[in-house]
Amino acid sequence: MPQLSAPDDLFLAFQTAVAGRYSIDRELGRGGMGVVYLAREVHLDRLVAIKLLPPARASDPMLRDRFLREAQLAAKLSHPHVIPIHAVDVAGDFAYYVMMYVDGETLSQRVQSQGPLGAREASRLLREVAWALGYAHAQGLVHRDVKPENILIERESGRAIVCDFGIAAALGQDLSMDVAVSGTPEFMSPEQALGHEVDARSDLYSLGITAYYALAARLPFTGSSATEVLAKQVTEAPPPLSSLGIAVPRRLAQLVEQCLAKHPNDRPARADALAEALGVAIEQRRELPAALRAFVKRDGRMDGGGTLLGLITALVSAVALSASAGPSAGVVALVSMLALMPAVFGVLAARDLLSRGFAQADLPQAFRVERESAREERAVRQPRWRTLLTRALGATTRVVASTTALITPLAFFGGTSPRLSAVASLALVGTVASIALTITWLGVMQRQRDVDVEFWGAAWTGRFGALAFSAAKRLRGAQRAAPAMTHRATELSLGMAAEQLFETLPASSRAALSDLPSVLKRLQQDAQRLRERLDQLTDAIGHHTHNEDRGVDGLRGERDAVLARLRDAVTALETLRLGLLRLHAGSASLESLTTHLELAADVSAEVDRLVAAQQEVEAALAYPLRPALTPA
Numbered sequence: 202m203p204q205l206s207a208p209d210d211l212f213l214a215f216q217t218a219v220a221g222r223y224s225i226d227r228e229l230g231r232g233g234m235g236v237v238y239l240a241r242e243v244h245l246d247r248l249v250a251i252k253l254l255p256p257a258r259a260s261d262p263m264l265r266d267r268f269l270r271e272a273q274l275a276a277k278l279s280h281p282h283v284i285p286i287h288a289v290d291v292a293g294d295f296a297y298y299v300m301m302y303v304d305g306e307t308l309s310q311r312v313q314s315q316g317p318l319g320a321r322e323a324s325r326l327l328r329e330v331a332w333a334l335g336y337a338h339a340q341g342l343v344h345r346d347v348k349p350e351n352i353l354i355e356r357e358s359g360r361a362i363v364c365d366f367g368i369a370a371a372l373g374q375d376l377s378m379d380v381a382v383s384g385t386p387e388f389m390s391p392e393q394a395l396g397h398e399v400d401a402r403s404d405l406y407s408l409g410i411t412a413y414y415a416l417a418a419r420l421p422f423t424g425s426s427a428t429e430v431l432a433k434q435v436t437e438a439p440p441p442l443s444s445l446g447i448a449v450p451r452r453l454a455q456l457v458e459q460c461l462a463k464h465p466n467d468r469p470a471r472a473d474a475l476a477e478a479l480g481v482a483i484e485q486r487r488e489l490p491a492a493l494r495a496f497v498k499r500d501g502r503m504d505g506g507g508t509l510l511g512l513i514t515a516l517v518s519a520v521a522l523s524a525s526a527g528p529s530a531g532v533v534a535l536v537s538m539l540a541l542m543p544a545v546f547g548v549l550a551a552r553d554l555l556s557r558g559f560a561q562a563d564l565p566q567a568f569r570v571e572r573e574s575a576r577e578e579r580a581v582r583q584p585r586w587r588t589l590l591t592r593a594l595g596a597t598t599r600v601v602a603s604t605t606a607l608i609t610p611l612a613f614f615g616g617t618s619p620r621l622s623a624v625a626s627l628a629l630v631g632t633v634a635s636i637a638l639t640i641t642w643l644g645v646m647q648r649q650r651d652v653d654v655e656f657w658g659a660a661w662t663g664r665f666g667a668l669a670f671s672a673a674k675r676l677r678g679a680q681r682a683a684p685a686m687t688h689r690a691t692e693l694s695l696g697m698a699a700e701q702l703f704e705t706l707p708a709s710s711r712a713a714l715s716d717l718p719s720v721l722k723r724l725q726q727d728a729q730r731l732r733e734r735l736d737q738l739t740d741a742i743g744h745h746t747h748n749e750d751r752g753v754d755g756l757r758g759e760r761d762a763v764l765a766r767l768r769d770a771v772t773a774l775e776t777l778r779l780g781l782l783r784l785h786a787g788s789a790s791l792e793s794l795t796t797h798l799e800l801a802a803d804v805s806a807e808v809d810r811l812v813a814a815q816q817e818v819e820a821a822l823a824y825p826l827r828p829a830l831t832p833a
Contacts, residue, residue, distance in 0.1 A: 211236065211253075211255060211256075212225065212228065212238070214256075214295075215238070215253055215292075215295055215297075218292040218293045218294075218295050219240075219251075219292050219295075219297075221243065222242070222243055222244070223240040223241065223242055223243065223249070223251065223299070224240060224241045224243060225238050225239075225240045225251070226238070226239045226240060226241065227239050229250060232350075232365075235252050235253050235254045235255060235258075235268075235297075236252070236253045236255060237250055237251065237252050237253075238250070238251045238253065239302060240299075242287075242299070247302075248302040249287060249299050249300065249301065249302050250299070250300050250301070250302045250303075251297050251298070251299050251300075252272075252297060252298055252300065252365075253295060253296075253297040254268045254295070254296040254297065256294040256295065259294055259295065259296045260294070265296050268296055269289060269291070269296055271366065272286065272289040272298040272366075273289050274342055274366070275298075275342070275366035276288075276289055276298070277340065278336065278337055278340060278342070278366070280332070280333055280336040280337075281360070282329045282330065282332055282333035282336075282360065282361055282362055282363060283333045283336065283337065283362070283363050283364075283366075284300050284301055284303065284353065284362050284363065284364040285300060285301045286298055286299070286300045287299045287300060287301070300364070303353045303355055303362055303364075304355065304356050304357070305353055305354045305355045305356040306353070306354055306356070307349060307350050307351075307352060307353055307354070308326065308349035308350075308352040308353075308354060308361070308411070308415060309348075309349035309350045309414075311354055312349065312414065312415060312418050316418055317415070317416055317417055317418040317447065318415045318416060320416070320448075320449060320450050320453055323412065323415045323416050323453070324453055324479050325361075326352070326354070326361045326415070327361075327408065327411075327412050327415070327479055328476045328479040328480055329360060329361040330347070330352055330361050330363055330408060330411075331405075331408065331472045331473070331475045331476035331479060332472070332473070332476050333361075333362075333363040334347070334363065334401070334404050334405070334408065334472040335401075335471060335472035335473035335476060337363075337366070338400075338401040338404070338471070338472055342366065343399055343400060343401060343403060343404055344363070344366055344404050344407075345393065345399065345403065345404070346365060346385060346388070346407070347363075347388060347404050347407035347408050347411060348385050348387070348388040348407065348410075348411055349411055349414055349415065350365075351363065351364050351365040352364075352411065386427040386430040386431050386434070387410065387420050387422060387423070387430055388407045388410045388411065389407065389431065389434055390402075390403040390404075390406035390407060390434070390465075391406070391434050391435040391463050392465060394431040394434050394435055395435065400465070401471060401472060402465040402468045402469070402470070403465070404472065405460050405468050405469055405472060405475060406460060406461060406462075406465075406468060408460060408472075408475075409457050409458075409459075409460025409461040409468075410422075410461065412456075412457045412460065413439065413442065413457055413461070416442060416447060416449055416453075416457070417442060417445050417447055419445070421439030421440060421461070422434055422437065422439065435463070438463075439458075439461050441454070441458070442454050442457065442458075450573070451573070452478075452481070453479075456469075456475065456478055456479065460475070481739065490559075492554070492557045492558075492559060493559060493563060493564075493567040494567075494571075496550070496554055496559075496564075496567065497564075497567045497568055497570075497571045497654065497657075497658075498571065500550055500553065500554075501550055501554075501564075501657055501661055502653055502657050503542070503543060503546050514538075516535070516633060516636075518534060518535075518538065519532070519534045519535035519538070522534045532632065535632060543665075544669075547665060547666075547668070547669035548669050548672045548673050548676065549673075550669070551666070551669040551670045551672070551673035552673035552676055552677060555670070555673055555674065555677060556677070560670065560697055561661070561662070561666050561667065561670045562693045562696065562697060562725060563693065564658075564661050564662050564666065565658075565662045565729065566690065566729075568654060568657070568658030568661065568662065569658075571654050571658070572654055572655065572658065594638065594641060597638060598635065598638040598639050601631060601634050601635050601638055602631075602635040602638075602639070604631060605631030605632055605634075605635050690728070690729070690732065691728075691771055692724065692725050692728035692729065692770065692771050692774055693725060693729075695771065695774040695775055695778050696721050696722070696724065696725040696774055698778050699717075699721050699774065699777050699778040699781055700718065700721055702778065702781035702782065702785060703717055703718060703721075703781060705785070706781075706784070706785075710784070710791060713791050713795075714791065714794060714795070714798065716798060716802075717777070717794075717798055720777075720798055720801050720802050720805065721774070721777065723802075723805045724770050724773055724774050724777075724801060724804070724805055725774070727766075727770050727804075727805050727808040727809070728767055728770040728771060728774070730808070731763050731766055731767040731770065731808065732767065734763050735760060735763050735764060735767065738756055738759055738760040738763065739760065762811065763811070766804075766807065766808050766811055769804050769807070769808075770804055770805070770808055773797075773800065773801040773804045773805075774801075776797050776800075776801065777794075777797055777798065777801055780793065780794040780797050781794070
């Protein structure tokens with residue numbers, strides 16, 4: 202780091218006082234409670250950082266004793282994400298403590314130099330800080346000054362290290378006895394600003410402000426004076442991250458907003474619970490394999506140049522045929538070509554994905570990840586004119602398309618009179634206009650929501666996808682798909698392996714086990730539903746802040762039941778796969794596999810009953826499992 206200023210009288214006087222023990226190199230920074238120097242410890246020949254309470258403050262016995270007492274408390278902490286304190290000492294008029302020197306930068310410096318952090322990096326750093334705070338809280342300490350300047354990022358490892366427990370206090374301490382409320386106004390919790398009792402949740406509020414700053418590169422509350430800022434901390438709600446035009450994952454934004462709740466009871470109860478929730482947010486941002494990512498973004502959508510060329514060819518051909526053979530023939534040709542294009546495209550796209558080692562079962566999760574990403578990118582308030590334009594185009598498109606649909610039958614069944622020929626021509630024009638209006642409407646609506654991913658996600662995971670993949674498998678014949686190097690849910694891997702084993706059985710065995718494919722599919726779908734339910738319940742538990750709340754106990758019990766059924770479903774799939782392997786090896790009979798099949802069907806039925814019962818209870822109680830804290 203560059204030297205901030207030439208040595209001043211304080212630097213020289215302090216160096217004289219600690220000569221022989223520490224060789225001071227330069228000043229690193231100044232704060233409300235002291236000055237920090239970079240020095241070398243002579244005996245151990247290592248770089249250290251020294252925080253000094255200036256003599257003007259050290260002359261006050263209360264401040265001096267408090268500084269030393271709190272430094273001694275912080276020195277007892279030993280955690281990978283808490284800066285170690287090597288010594289707490291007094292030299293003449295100087296009170297100071299010595300800590301590890303971290304080669305790196307503060308979180309504040311990182312944001313100022315590089316702008317807002319990405320969601321994954323921010324989640325990781327915040328999780329490490331939450332671990333550190335959780336450890337300190339378990340030792341009976343609350344930091345009281347969590348802010349970006351007190352979070353160091355080590356250059357080599359990138360780990361976050363919490364420093365400056367200089368105003369740390371015992372949990373539950375009444376701050377009204379302090380001479381002044383300590384802390385930084387922009388990061389201070391409402392209860393700390395009011396001088397009330399603080400606990401671990403006060404640090405979590407400050408961590409929420411820090412997270413907001415890391416993600417947005419701006420503070421939620423600013424003012425011309427400390428009093429104005431503190432008043433906003435107590436009375437005003439922070440602007441949602443989504444209102445700033447920042448693409449932040451929904452779960453991460455919810456955690457930040459939960460930390461910023463005005464009342465401590467509405468925040469996470471513990472720092473380690475927050476760290477666990479941040480870990481879940483990181484895990485759920487796992488990247489898709491390249492082939493699946495390309496499929497959901499491009500290869501699985503009919504929106505490329507080839508599609509546009511095909512539409513133009515279909516329209517030109519229909520118009521030409523209409524001129525030579527009559528309007529009715531033109532309409533028939535256009536409708537036929539428009540129906541044939543998606544079928545051919547679907548089979549070819551499915552065949553290409555199969556050749557890369559993926560199957561239709563991989564697509565629901567892939568489109569789910571893409572929808573979540575698209576929702577984050579569009580989590581920005583849209584201008585009112587764009588919303589009005591979208592509605593107007595939608596209404597116009599519906600009117601034109603409905604009118605065309607009503608008059609088109611007349612073109613086919615109304616005879617050949619000149620008047621009906623005019624109606625047929627109008628139907629053709631209406632069809633072309635409907636297509637053009639629909640494309641324009643979807644293009645405008647695409648700015649507000651990803652219509653493409655919603656439409657193609659529903660198509661590929663539904664009947665269209667099933668037919669396309671079925672036809673593609675027949676086209677591929679006996680070709681073996683290349684293994685997909687991807688993380689795939691256990692139930693999908695087991696189900697796909699069992700399906701491949703079933704397909705290679707003799708025809709007579711397949712006939713005897715004709716129910717097996719449908720049972721495999723049901724079990725995979727059941728497991729996927731249970732995983733989604735598990736995520737919902739984990740979310741709901743994370744949003745409850747009272748550990749004593751009986752509602753949380755109920756949610757935990759429901760989560761345990763869902764987890765048990767998930768294990769049953771996966772075990773049933775594994776049993777069927779092993780049974781098929783033994784059947785191939787000649788060490789099992791069709792009868793034994795039939796028994797396993799019946800048991801697996803029972804498991805699927807139990808899952809259906811469990812999910813149905815939970816949905817009935819949820820509907821009766823109108824209990825929200827996904828609280829919408831951030832507009833999507």
